[in-house]
Structure formats: structure tokens, C-alpha cells
Amino acid sequence: MEATFASLLHGFAVALQPDNVWYAFLGCLVGTLVGVLPGIGPLSGISILLPVTFGLNATQAVIMLAGIYYGSQYGGSTTSILMRIPGEASSVMTCIDGHAMARKGRAGAALCIAAVGSWIAGTFGIVVLTVVAPPLANIALRFGPPEYTALLVLGLIFLAYMSSTSLIRTLTMACTGLMLGMIGIDNMTGHFRYSFDLAELGDGIGIVPVAVGLFGLGEILATPSTKVVGEVIAPRLRELLPNRQEWRESALPIARGSVLGFIIGIIPGSAHIISSFLSYALEKRVSKHPEEFGKGAVAGVAGPESANNAASTGAFVPMLALGLPTGPITAVLIGALMIHGVAAGPQLVNEHPDVFWGFVASMYVGNLMLLALNLPLVGLFVTVLRIPYAYLYPLIIMFCIIGVYEVSHSIVDVWIMLIMGVVGYALRKFGFDPAPLVLGLVIAPMFEQSLRQSLIMSNGNYMIFFQRGIALVLIAVSIVLLLLSAVSFVLRKDWRAKLAEAEGGEGG
Amino acid sequence: MIVRADHVAGAAFVAFGLGVFALSGDLPIGGLSMPGSGFMPTLVAGLLVLFGVVLALRAGESAPLADIDWSDAKHAILVILIAGAAIAAYTWAGFIVTMALMVFAFLVIVERRDLIRAAAYSIAATLIAYGVFAKGLNAPLPIGPFGF
Numbered sequence: 001m002e003a004t005f006a007s008l009l010h011g012f013a014v015a016l017q018p019d020n021v022w023y024a025f026l027g028c029l030v031g032t033l034v035g036v037l038p039g040i041g042p043l044s045g046i047s048i049l050l051p052v053t054f055g056l057n058a059t060q061a062v063i064m065l066a067g068i069y070y071g072s073q074y075g076g077s078t079t080s081i082l083m084r085i086p087g088e089a090s091s092v093m094t095c096i097d098g099h100a101m102a103r104k105g106r107a108g109a110a111l112c113i114a115a116v117g118s119w120i121a122g123t124f125g126i127v128v129l130t131v132v133a134p135p136l137a138n139i140a141l142r143f144g145p146p147e148y149t150a151l152l153v154l155g156l157i158f159l160a161y162m163s164s165t166s167l168i169r170t171l172t173m174a175c176t177g178l179m180l181g182m183i184g185i186d187n188m189t190g191h192f193r194y195s196f197d198l199a200e201l202g203d204g205i206g207i208v209p210v211a212v213g214l215f216g217l218g219e220i221l222a223t224p225s226t227k228v229v230g231e232v233i234a235p236r237l238r239e240l241l242p243n244r245q246e247w248r249e250s251a252l253p254i255a256r257g258s259v260l261g262f263i264i265g266i267i268p269g270s271a272h273i274i275s276s277f278l279s280y281a282l283e284k285r286v287s288k289h290p291e292e293f294g295k296g297a298v299a300g301v302a303g304p305e306s307a308n309n310a311a312s313t314g315a316f317v318p319m320l321a322l323g324l325p326t327g328p329i330t331a332v333l334i335g336a337l338m339i340h341g342v343a344a345g346p347q348l349v350n351e352h353p354d355v356f357w358g359f360v361a362s363m364y365v366g367n368l369m370l371l372a373l374n375l376p377l378v379g380l381f382v383t384v385l386r387i388p389y390a391y392l393y394p395l396i397i398m399f400c401i402i403g404v405y406e407v408s409h410s411i412v413d414v415w416i417m418l419i420m421g422v423v424g425y426a427l428r429k430f431g432f433d434p435a436p437l438v439l440g441l442v443i444a445p446m447f448e449q450s451l452r453q454s455l456i457m458s459n460g461n462y463m464i465f466f467q468r469g470i471a472l473v474l475i476a477v478s479i480v481l482l483l484l485s486a487v488s489f490v491l492r493k494d495w496r497a498k499l500a501e502a503e504g505g506e507g508g
Numbered sequence: 509m510i511v512r513a514d515h516v517a518g519a520a521f522v523a524f525g526l527g528v529f530a531l532s533g534d535l536p537i538g539g540l541s542m543p544g545s546g547f548m549p550t551l552v553a554g555l556l557v558l559f560g561v562v563l564a565l566r567a568g569e570s571a572p573l574a575d576i577d578w579s580d581a582k583h584a585i586l587v588i589l590i591a592g593a594a595i596a597a598y599t600w601a602g603f604i605v606t607m608a609l610m611v612f613a614f615l616v617i618v619e620r621r622d623l624i625r626a627a628a629y630s631i632a633a634t635l636i637a638y639g640v641f642a643k644g645l646n647a648p649l650p651i652g653p654f655g656f
């Protein structure tokens with residue numbers, strides 16, 4: 001514990017260097033704007049701005065990109081409360097009671113509760129991350145190829161189990177991502193695979209063109225400007241503070257949301273989205289006045305907003321300690337670290353303590369910055385929200401093209417982005433979530449290598465996954481999850497359908 | 509029989525999986541004790557075919573294909589065509605010319621905005637972006653035949 005504390009102090013020494021504070025601030029500001037703007041989510045924001053970090057060192061890059069991630073969770077609540085449009089998916093639940101509060105003249109109070117709840121949850125998440133990640137990384141140092149294979153299988157099955165779409169749809173998307181991840185030179189034999197004589201495909205398909213295409217361009221293709229209409233309720237600065245009753249009503253939901261969100265955040269899947277849905281359901285269940293939900297209940301804002309922020313911090317635990325992405329955003333962050341020559345995973349804490357502890361400490365600083373940013377700058381965000389979408393999306397497409405081209409100065413990447421935009425549009429139409437595809441793409445090289453190494457180690461005996469303790473436990477959990485899914489399938493009692501039903505009911 | 513969304517989606521994934529099989533002909537699969545470069549693609553393509561079949565078999569739970577809302581398709585096609593033209597011209601016409609024309613085309617062709625305002629906005633936005641990326645962040649942007 002003392003060693004952790006000393007390392008954290010070292011992290012603060014890194015994070016508080018003026019350059020790093022500046023990049024944390026820039027990340028938080030851009031992240032908040034990304035969260036505020038409809039049509040551009042944290043993933044496309046991070047992907048588009050990834051090339052901007054090429055001139056920075058790894059610590060600065062990850063500090064800035066992570067700032068965009070958790071900043072967007074803060075910013076997403078602003079449009080939800082003021083316009084009833086979720087700036088990003090995890091803010092859907094905040095729309096219901098946040099906007100109802102705004103209609104009752106309590107927009108400022110709703111924004112303040114969302115910001116304070118987000119700050120408390122974010123800080124709670126970082127404290128737990130500080131304590132949990134280093135010992136977990138030490139355990140992960142014992143992992144060999146079979147353990148990594150089992151862990152990745154568990155990650156994929158967990159993702160499918162927790163996903164808001166069906167198990168088959170999620171696994172199909174993950175397999176498509178795995179397939180795309182196998183394009184290029186095979187690291188173990190040197191064979192060119194599916195590169196169609198294009199030298200640019202020799203290194204494989206990059207994460208950035210795929211992520212920007214699926215999430216950035218795909219979203220724009222599916223959103224004509226005529227569909228983006230919104231009336232903004234602008235709060236006055238003096239109305240920003242909640243009254244005593246509202247503070248009291250928000251305290252326990254913030255505490256519950258923080259714990260629930262962090263736990264769900266560690267699990268692979270769309271954790272920050274699921275956590276806000278579950279937190280809303282939990283608050284309604286424990287409330288003495290459930291009839292107030294949907295009409296401006298304070299707990300309906302405080303719980304989900306805290307939960308989605310705690311979840312976004314929780315997602316960093318497996319990313320930093322195991323090198324395992326729990327979702328597409330952490331996958332892109334792992335990609336960003338790799339571009340800077342740093343491998344996320346158990347070695348990170350020992351081999352790159354500046355990056356690890358500087359990053360952790362910067363999150364404490366960043367969360368404080370976000371609290372200071374979100375409330376006083378609400379007027380600026382309202383002004384941004386008034387820019388017509390018709391003028392905004394051409395700029396977003398321009399940034400997508402710049403961002404993707406600048407990664408490796410390859411026009412092939414930009415074409416891939418356009419193709420992925422079309423694929424993303426089609427996937428939306430047919431009810432597929434593209435997030436598992438990005439995850440599959442990122443883990444494909446690691447998954448293939450660890451599976452093949454495991455088989456070589458065991459001379460082709462699959463029992464290697466059942467003969468080693470850690471791998472056995474991981475595979476057993478995977479089997480239990482598959483059995484649970486099979487039971488839901490046979491009994492036709494899918495918790496996702498119930499969640500969607502509940503969402504429809506609340507929203508209505 | 510009503511054709512449903514998952515019939516089409518399932519068939520697409522089966523076709524994708526079979527396409528991968530067809531393209532994997534020259535890749536050695538190897539054995540379990542020494543898996544070759546075709547081992548994982550074959551495994552994953554097999555899973556894609558399997559999941560595609562399951563999707564198609566369970567298609568009754570999905571919406572009829574005719575019920576999918578394509579009202580945004582015109583917008584999507586125009587955006588794809590304009591962005592595609594811009595990408596084709598990007599490296600030889602240069603950043604400023606391509607991006608200014610692209611933003612202008614979005615505003616005039618897709619959004620039916622006033623010509624003068626659209627021109628002013630597209631030039632100003634492109635120049636600001638050029639200043640931020642090329643000058644502020646030292647990102648090398650493509651240069652056209654006119655030197656910018």
C-alpha cells in the first residue's frame with residue numbers, strides 16, 4: 001500500500017507538469033464538446049484526434065485521449081438535460097428526468113447534480129483503480145498464452161452476454177472484426193493474407209479508419225440534418241446550485257451509482273451505457289416515490305450520471321492491468337499506446353511507471369478540471385448547441401478525413417474509412433451494434449498469436465486450457481455465461497429484451 | 509414468405525464467410541500441433557457461416573425487410589458520393605481546394621443553403637482547419653498543383 005502511495009505521488013509529479021496539465025485540460029475541454037455535440041461520440045472524437053497526439057510523448061497522448069473519454073461522459077449530460085437529445089449513448093437515461101427537471105425550471109440544478117455526481121463517481125473510480133490495478137497486473141504477469149487465450153475468449157463472451165443486442169449478433173460482429181484483424185502479414189509465418197496486392201494492407205487494417213468510419217461517418221450518414229431539431233433550454237448562472245432538498249435526494253443515488261458503475265465498468269461490453277440503464281432501474285426500484293420518475297426525479301439524474309462516469313473509469317482497470325480492452329474506446333486507447341511504442345498490460349506499471357502513474361494521477365486532476373469547466377462554461381456549450389447541424393457535419397467529415405489520412409498518410413486508409421461508413425450505416429439499419437467489430441479487430445492479433453502458441457506448446461492438445469488453474473477458471477466462467485445465454489434462449493427470457501422494454505416504458 | 513431483415517443479414521454473413529473460404533485457398537491451415545496462417549481465418553470464417561445460418565433461421569424475431577426505414581438513404585448516398593469525390597481528389601488537388609469544395613458541395617447540394625453563405629463558410633472553415641492542423645499542429649497536409 002505504501003509503495004502504491006509513493007508511486008501515486010510520483011504520478012502526481014508527472015501529471016502536474018505544466019505540459020501534462022495543459023493536455024489534460026485540452027482533452028477534458030474537447031471531450032466535453034464531443035459529449036455535447038450530437039452526432040459525434042467519444043469513440044469518433046478519440047479516433048479523429050488520435051493523429052494530433054503523434055507529436056506528443058506516450059504519457060501526454062494517453063492523458064489527452066483519456067481526458068476526451070471521460071470528458072465526453074460529463075458533456076453528454078448537457079444536451080440530455082437542455083435539449084432531450086443524448087450527446088452520447090450513455091446519457092440516454094439522463095434525458096428522461098434531466099429534461100423534465102429543465103422543463104420545471106431546474107435545468108441549472110440538474111446540470112450541477114450531473115456534474116457533481118460525475119465528479120464524485122469519477123474520483124471514487126480512480127481511487128479504486130489506484131488500489132486494484134497494480135496487484136491485478138502482478139497476477140497477470142503469471143499469464144502465458146493459454147491464460148491469455150482463455151481471457152480473450154471470456155472477454156468476447158462477456159461482451160456478447162452484456163451487449164444490448166442478441167448474443168448471436170454480438171458474436172457475429174466480433175467474428176467480423178477478428179476476420180478484418182487477420183488481413184495483412186501473418187506475424188508467425190510471414191504469409192500475406194487477403195491483401196489483394198495492396199502494399200498498404202500489408203500491415204493490416206488500422207483501428208482508426210474502421211472506428212472513424214463505423215462510428216463517425218456511419219452516424220452522419222444515418223442522421224440527415226432535418227432529423228436534428230432541438231430547442232435549447234438555457235439556464236441562468238445564478239440558478240446553477242441545487243437546493244438543500246435536491247442535494248439530499250441526490251446523495252445516495254450518487255453513492256449507489258458510483259459503486260454499481262465501477263463494477264460494471266470492469267466487465268467487457270458497453271459498460272457505461274448498461275450501467276446508466278441499470279442505475280436508473282435500481283433507483284426507481286428503491287425509491288419511495290417511483291411515480292416521480294419520468295417527471296423530474298433528482299435520483300433519475302444523479303444515479304445514471306454517476307454510474308456512467310464510474311464505469312468509464314472502471315474500464316481502465318482491465319485495460320491497464322491486463323492489456324484487455326473492455327470496449328471499442330479502450331481498444332482505441334490501447335492502439336494509441338501501441339503507436340507510441342508502449343504496450344498496455346501487466347508490464348506497463350513496471351516498465352513505464354511514468355505513463356501508468358502519470359495517467360492515473362492525471363485522472364484525479366482531470367476530474368477536478370471537468371467540475372470546474374462544466375458549470376461556468378455552460379453558456380458556451382449552449383452557444384455550441386445552437387450551431388445548425390447542417391453546418392456542423394461537413395466539418396466533422398473534414399476532420400474524419402484529416403484524422404484518418406494523418407495516421408499513416410495513406411489514401412487507402414481514407415477509402416477504408418468511407419467503406420466502413422457505409423458498413424456502419426447498413427449495420428444500424430439491420431440492428432447490429434458495430435462496437436464488437438472494433439473490439440474483434442483490436443484483439444485479433446493477440447488472440448490468434450496466443451491460441452496458436454498455446455497449441456504449439458501443448459503439441460496440439462486442447463486440454464492445455466483445462467490443465468492450468470487460471471485458464472481453467474476463465475474457461476469455466478465462459479461456459480457458465482454461455483449456459484445462461486442458452487437457458488435465456490430456450491425459455492425466451494432475455495434480460496436485454498426486458499431492459500429495452502423498460503427503456504421504452506420510461507421513455508414513453 | 510415474408511423476407512425479414514435477418515434473412516438478408518444472415519445471408520450476407522454466410523456469403524462473407526464463404527468468400528473468406530474461397531480466398532483462403534493458398535493459405536496453409538497446418539495441423540493442431542503447428543497451426544498455419546490459414547488456421548484462424550478458416551476457424552473464424554466457419555463461425556461466421558454458422559452465425560449467419562442461425563441468424564437466418566431465427567429471422568422470425570426480426571422486422572420485415574420492407575419495414576426498415578430508408579428515408580435517410582438519399583442523404584446518405586449524396587454524402588457518400590461527395591465524400592468519395594473529395595477522397596479521390598484529396599492527394600492531387602490538395603487539402604484547401606478539396607476540402608473547401610467538399611464543404612461547399614455538402615451545403616449547396618445536400619442542404620440547399622444559400623450559395624454565397626455556403627461559399628464564405630466553406631472557405632473560412634477550411635482555412636481555419638488548415639491553420640490549426642498545418643501550422644498549429646505541424647501536420648503535413650496534401651499540397652495541390654497550386655502549392656497549397
